[in-house]
Amino acid sequence: xxxxxxxxxxxxxxxxxxxxxxxxxxxxxxxxxxxxxxxxxxxxxxxxxxxxxxxxxxxxxxxxxxxxxxxxxxxxxxxxxxxxxxxxxxxxxxxxxxxxxxxxxxxxxxxxxxxxxxxxxxxxxxxxxxxxxxxxxxxxxxxxxxxxxxxxxxxxxxxxxxxxxxxxxxxxxxxxxxxxxxxxxxxxxxxxxxxxxxxxxxxxxxxxxxxxxxxxxxxxxxxxxxxxxxxxxxxxxxxxxxxxxxxxxxxxxxxxxxxxxxxxxx
Amino acid sequence: xxxxxxxxxxxxxxxxxxxxxxxxxxxxxxxxxxxxxxxxxxxxxxxxxxxxxxxxxxxxxxxxxxxxxxxxxxxxxxxxxxxxxxxxxxxxxxxxxxxxxxxxxxxxxxxxxxxxxxxxxxxxxxxxxxxxxxxxxxxxxxxxxxxxxxxxxxxxxxxxxxxxxxxxxxxxxxxxxxxxxxxxxxxxxxxxxxxxxxxxxxxxxxxxxxxxxxxxxxxxxxxxxxxxxxxxxxxxxxxxxxxxxxxxxxxxxxxxxxxxxxxxxxxxxxxxxxxxxxxxxxxxxxxxxxxxxxxxxxxxxxxxxxxxxxxxxxxxxxxxxxxxxxxxxxxxxxxxxxxxxxxxxxxxxxxxxxxxxxxxxxxxxxxxxxxxxxxxxxxxxxxxxxxxxxxxxxxxxxxxxxxxxxxxxxxxxx
Numbered sequence: 001x002x003x004x005x006x007x008x009x010x011x012x013x014x015x016x017x018x019x020x021x022x023x024x025x026x027x028x029x030x031x032x033x034x035x036x037x038x039x040x041x042x043x044x045x046x047x048x049x050x051x052x053x054x055x056x057x058x059x060x061x062x063x064x065x066x067x068x069x070x071x072x073x074x075x076x077x078x079x080x081x082x083x084x085x086x087x088x089x090x091x092x093x094x095x096x097x098x099x100x101x102x103x104x105x106x107x108x109x110x111x112x113x114x115x116x117x118x119x120x121x122x123x124x125x126x127x128x129x130x131x132x133x134x135x136x137x138x139x140x141x142x143x144x145x146x147x148x149x150x151x152x153x154x155x156x157x158x159x160x161x162x163x164x165x166x167x168x169x170x171x172x173x174x175x176x177x178x179x180x181x182x183x184x185x186x187x188x189x190x191x192x193x194x195x196x197x198x199x200x201x202x203x204x205x206x207x208x209x210x211x212x213x214x215x216x217x218x219x220x221x222x223x224x225x226x227x228x229x230x231x232x233x234x235x236x237x238x239x240x241x242x243x244x245x246x247x248x249x250x251x252x253x254x255x256x257x258x259x260x261x262x263x264x265x266x
Numbered sequence: 267x268x269x270x271x272x273x274x275x276x277x278x279x280x281x282x283x284x285x286x287x288x289x290x291x292x293x294x295x296x297x298x299x300x301x302x303x304x305x306x307x308x309x310x311x312x313x314x315x316x317x318x319x320x321x322x323x324x325x326x327x328x329x330x331x332x333x334x335x336x337x338x339x340x341x342x343x344x345x346x347x348x349x350x351x352x353x354x355x356x357x358x359x360x361x362x363x364x365x366x367x368x369x370x371x372x373x374x375x376x377x378x379x380x381x382x383x384x385x386x387x388x389x390x391x392x393x394x395x396x397x398x399x400x401x402x403x404x405x406x407x408x409x410x411x412x413x414x415x416x417x418x419x420x421x422x423x424x425x426x427x428x429x430x431x432x433x434x435x436x437x438x439x440x441x442x443x444x445x446x447x448x449x450x451x452x453x454x455x456x457x458x459x460x461x462x463x464x465x466x467x468x469x470x471x472x473x474x475x476x477x478x479x480x481x482x483x484x485x486x487x488x489x490x491x492x493x494x495x496x497x498x499x500x501x502x503x504x505x506x507x508x509x510x511x512x513x514x515x516x517x518x519x520x521x522x523x524x525x526x527x528x529x530x531x532x533x534x535x536x537x538x539x540x541x542x543x544x545x546x547x548x549x550x551x552x553x554x555x556x557x558x559x560x561x562x563x564x565x566x567x568x569x570x571x572x573x574x575x576x577x578x579x580x581x582x583x584x585x586x587x588x589x590x591x592x593x594x595x596x597x598x599x600x601x602x603x604x605x606x607x608x609x610x611x612x613x614x615x616x617x618x619x620x621x622x623x624x625x626x627x628x629x630x631x632x633x634x635x636x637x638x639x640x641x642x643x644x645x646x647x648x649x650x651x652x653x654x655x656x657x658x659x660x661x662x663x664x665x666x667x668x669x670x671x672x673x674x675x676x677x678x679x680x
Contacts, residue, residue, distance in 0.1 A: 087273070172339065
């Protein structure tokens, strides 16, 4: 039975209608955007902050960190990061170098309890330690962003001020981003079943406050600021001091920079 | 856990279900290629499995997205991959590539079995008859012209299906190969390796399924066909092993920074599944067996049994390869200083039981489809109602095959 042109056009019309129907399903699956809260002058709280006017940067001074773990604890409280299972938006690593050239790294519970009472790992216990330091880790907010690149639905996105965020209402929990992050920064929230990561406390910095970890650090090992402001601490450090980034060979161009970073740190 | 792993790496993210995903799509690609070898390249010896393999490909294709969906943290949002795709992600293409290939497979299968469907629609009553009449899509008669068009379209679709199969599975390889953060995955060879191992596994499972189904039905096994499949399996296995070997060899020889952790992975963490199952049991032993059988050039029961055994090993080997890539890759900590471990749980959405059900499902679908259109019984074609088989000249080595065919059929009586 040959198909007439008329039938063919009809079939096409039905298919187009069906396609439209499926397309509108988006509205059902995606939650509606939350209404904006406006103040007395009619400015919504989102309008007061202009991402395009900022260029955030983070500098970590590894020589200042004392491994107290207050940053990691503050972050957990501020951002409701799960305590069990033990997940971290930011953590502290301890590097120990022995006289015979061994390098040992540990970060029990992400360093949230500090290292003061933490015995050295077994591999180096009793050996002569020649060098030791702490390395705080947090999201690098990469300019060339592997996690954003691989997100199949665009749930991960980069803001104009350079911060990489996750839209929890859109994430499908495929975990491709967790695989793609070279720094192990991402994790799946156990209850919501969506990806999560450090945001440099975006909810705070967009209101003119510091990230919780920076505020909690007692020794100023974590510095946060705006590169648009030439007088900011981060601008001055980047202009005057030697800094480096983690895994530069990945070509991710991180916004988090480290002062006095040992070559063994990854 | 061994050595230092980052705090968020306590458990691996892509579980057993993600091992199944490339394994199942690979079987689709492989089965389809065999079908096309007959329909496009007119390899006559493969005729007994030409439509059989198409149904096998379709059965596995229908199951392919299920492990992915089952693994999602939010399966109810899975449809967003279609609706709001983010095209810098390799994964965003999955829905479209799968859909395209499914339509192609369904169309080709329907065309191949159209004479059967038309025949059954006329001769079967009751509920089953209703199914056949539905499957005719209202076109209950086949004219000579319909028939010529059908032949041409099968050939076109089978030809288009080869690059499509390469795309479907090469793409799965790209999903892994494009992750620069993982030294065990990140190689441009990954799509090629995935594609070759896909073809290998598809041919192997086709051999196994064909032999088992024929035995179950008490039908004679076409040893010429098994012999030809064995040769194709051997050829693709050689290429597959060469490329896989090349990859690991260049990694070892160049010995970049990441080789340190990769070599620890294969030597200390996954030696049994990598050297034991993937390389020795699943590649080298079948290679020797298939090579010996091919060299003997015998096409009878014993040879077929050996090819069957080699095929079983190859399937196990390819499954081990998927495991070693997917799970092995995730064992490497991003700190490059340690390893996580993984033992699949028995129950749960991503456990061994769920995975077993998913692995059985294609066989169940296959049994349903073949109960409707058995590829080994083509009444419409046998009755001479139509002559849908390709009519091109037979290549010399194929002609030789058909000479021994008659003796091969006697094997059952020996």
